[in-house]
Amino acid sequence: MxxxxxxxxxxxxxxxxxxxxxxxxxxxxxxxxxxxxxxxxxxxxxxxxxxxxxxxxxxxxxxxxxxxxxxxxxxxxxxxxxxxxxxxxxxxxxxxxxxxxxxxxxxxxxxxxxxxxxxxxxxxxxxxxxxxxxxxxxxxxxxxxxxxxxxxxxxxxxxxxxxxxxxxxxxxxxxxxxxxxxxxxxxxxxxxxxxxxxxxxxxxxxxxxxxxxxxxxxxxxxxxxxxxPDARYLEHKGFKVLKKPGLDIHYLGFFTDKEPFNNPEIRKAVSMAIDREQIVSGVLHGFAFPANGPLPPGVLGYDPEARPLPYDPEGAKEILARNGYADGLKITIITYTNPRPYNPPGGEKVAAALKEDLARVGIEAEIKAYPWNQYKEALLREEGNSFLYGWINDNGDPDNFLYTLLSSSQIDNGLNTARYKNREVDFLLVSAQQETEPVLREQMYRRAVKAIMQDTPWVFLNHSLRIAAAxxxxxxxxxxxxxxxxxxxxxxxxx
Missing domain, CATH: 3.40.190.10 (Periplasmic binding protein-like II)
Structure with missing residues (x-):
């Protein structure tokens, strides 16, 4: 006591x-x-x-x-x-x-x-x-x-x-x-x-x-x-260091209702062109860890066995060539200037790393960066072809990630920024909202996540890593x- x-x-x-x-x-x-x-x-x-x-x-x-x-x-x-x-x-x-x-x-x-x-x-x-x-x-x-x-x-x-x-x-x-x-x-x-x-x-x-x-x-x-670095030093000195994945997601989103990203194959090519591990270690300096889908660990429906598309620049080039872009492609990525919990260095630094990765497969990316409030207006205008964004979960439930951000019913209010539509996903997400049995809900969310990852409306970049010491x-x-x-x-x- x-x-x-x-x-x-x-x-x-x-x-x-x-x-x-x-x-x-x-x-x-x-x-x-x-x-x-x-x-x-x-x-x-x-x-x-x-x-x-x-x-x-x-x-x-x-x-x-x-x-x-x-x-x-x-x-x-x-x-x-x-x-x-x-x-x-x-x-x-x-x-x-x-x-x-x-x-x-x-x-x-x-x-x-x-x-x-x-x-x-x-x-x-x-x-x-x-x-x-x-x-x-x-x-x-x-x-x-x-x-x-x-x-x-x-x-x-x-x-x-x-x-x-x-x-x-x-x-x-x-x-x-x-x-x-x-x-x-x-x-x-x-x-x-x-x-x-x-x-x-x-x-x-x-x-x-x-x-x-x-x-x-x-x-x-x-x-x-x-x-x-401070965490490593304290750990070496015998202090307790606790690392916790954040209830958030950081992603590169595609405007799926606009060219060229209304073609899921091109979305997959971009995903395969991005070295997420390098972004986490080189740009985010270990304040994050790679995402393997739209849900962070610990949330109902998270599948530790899930695997996003691999980093495969040669495979990305093949997909682009197969879809008429053998000579390359020009896109615009809009981003935010401010630091965010899931991206402490800010959007411009991550966007610059994405630009380098994409250039290696023949995709020329123009970056447009705005302060946070202006950025959200640019998102609503659907400026450019793609966007760097993130979400911080409020209640620890997968509904607040998946339904809020990826249900077609959330397009008009601007929360489904990618304008992503999939009837099976919509049905699963509404059914899961109404199902009070956790085991059945989890099955529905895992099926929805599998379908979402197949469609690639986002490149799943990272979750934040919260570090405390005692x-x-x-x-x-x-x-x-x-x-x-x-x-x-x-x-x-x-x-």
Whole structure:
């Protein structure tokens, strides 16, 4: 158990923006939120599997339209008020029609499929959905939007709630010195058992090299966002280094409704011309690992045996010649200038590497780069023939990758940027949305992924690699691929 004076110091590169889960849309906010607040369910440590949290059990109706949750009893918020079904309903309705000025980022994504919420008694909550939606459980595990807030505190504090959060989690909010530190203290009455540490301090050290040095000197217990060279150095010195694939995908997309990439053979030729391993090691400097399809490891439907088209420049040349491009081909790749979590050096550097690879097979690529917001407008205009892009998953469910980005129903809203259409894939993705049995869902997603990879609407480049390190005395630290960290099980073994 925690002892007075036990402090766990977590060093990161930036401060949180808000501690109100209704408004949070950044990882640094969610790192703290996931220790102060809880949802009805949560991700098992280090995975995208769902386990009980504030709900002890749940069931879905056979048609997938009604989800009933049975809540834990005798749980209290940090302000002493009781947790119950009314608090769950309040937390969701607060976001769907916010009483304060501000944009509730994830409310429509997390709860847009909810028709109504019924609370038949203090410890039962029933969600009636507008349509069957199997990923609903994963939405309820998200650090943003899904956590339950204290109705009393949220009502009393209004817009200030994000500065003085009150949840049911293992740690209570204590102090926030903006830009410097956020201090949490152990919730001694936590239903899951008092945390191992008495205090949890999130401190900001902007420079990654200095964060690694702080760990080495004992000024921090855990650090994240460090470089591969620093990680190797710390590992050599006996520190624990944890590498986690990110819930994201980085890809070269094709406008499949425009020449020349309305021909799947030309898409395959481009894919075979690109040396993805070299891009990961030479351009992304080890901050990533090659993708073997549209899903990252750990997500339902991911197939470790899947293999994308191999790097084969000679084979690419043969395909081009067979399709009337023996003398070469000119294309335009549009890209973004900004760094992205799945591409820290930025789009221009990766695009330059792609240009070199393509030139070797006779494809002349013009690169056009834009700042992020202008880039998204160029995508909607379908500028050029192809584009460098990526996606960061919100809820750990394959639906948020595959349906969102590759269903033909997502073309008009601009999310299916490749304008990819495949009737079999559409059918499988809608069926998987409505199937609540995980084994059957996985089979549907694997079939869909196989068909997508055959069609090659994207060149699957890489996923991010998140690197954190901890002192040798720390045990029980397991970062999540979505960037959140649950630290009540982390403990410092005294020498």
């Amino acid at each position: 925690g002892r007075d004076g036990d402090i766990l110091i977590y060093a990161r590169g930036q401060d949180s923006i808000t501690l109100d889960p209704a408004l949070a849309q950044d990882e640094e906010s969610n790192k703290v939120i996931s220790n102060v607040f809880e949802g009805l369910v949560r991700f098992k440590p280090g995975t995208t599997e769902i386990e009980p949290c504030l709900a002890e059990a749940w069931r879905a109706s056979p048609d997938g339209r009604e989800w009933t949750f049975y809540l834990r009893k005798n749980v209290k918020f940090h302000d002493g008020t009781p947790f119950n079904s009314g608090a769950v309903r309040f937390s969701i309705e607060r976001q769907m029609s916010p009483p304060f000025t501000g944009k509730t980022t994830y409310a429509s994504f997390a709860f847009g499929m909810v028709d109504k919420i019924i609370t038949p008694d203090p410890y039962t909550v029933k969600f009636v959905l507008k349509y069957p939606y199997a990923p609903f459980l994963h939405n309820l595990a998200m650090p943003a939007a899904a956590p339950v807030v204290s109705p009393a505190a949220a009502t009393a504090l209004g817009e200030e709630f994000g500065q003085k959060p009150v949840g049911t989690g293992p740690f209570c909010f204590s102090e926030w010195k903006k830009g410097k530190i956020i201090t949490l203290k152990a919730n001694r009455d936590y239903w899951g058992g008092r945390p191992e540490q008495e205090k949890l301090v999130f401190t900001v050290i902007k420079n990654g090299r200095l964060r690694a040095l702080a760990l080495k000197l004992g000024l921090a217990d855990i650090v994240d966002g460090i470089t591969p 002192s040798p005395e720390i045990e029980g630290f397991e970062p999540h691929a979505n960037g959140s960290v649950l630290l009540n099980f982390a403990r410092k073994n005294k020498k």
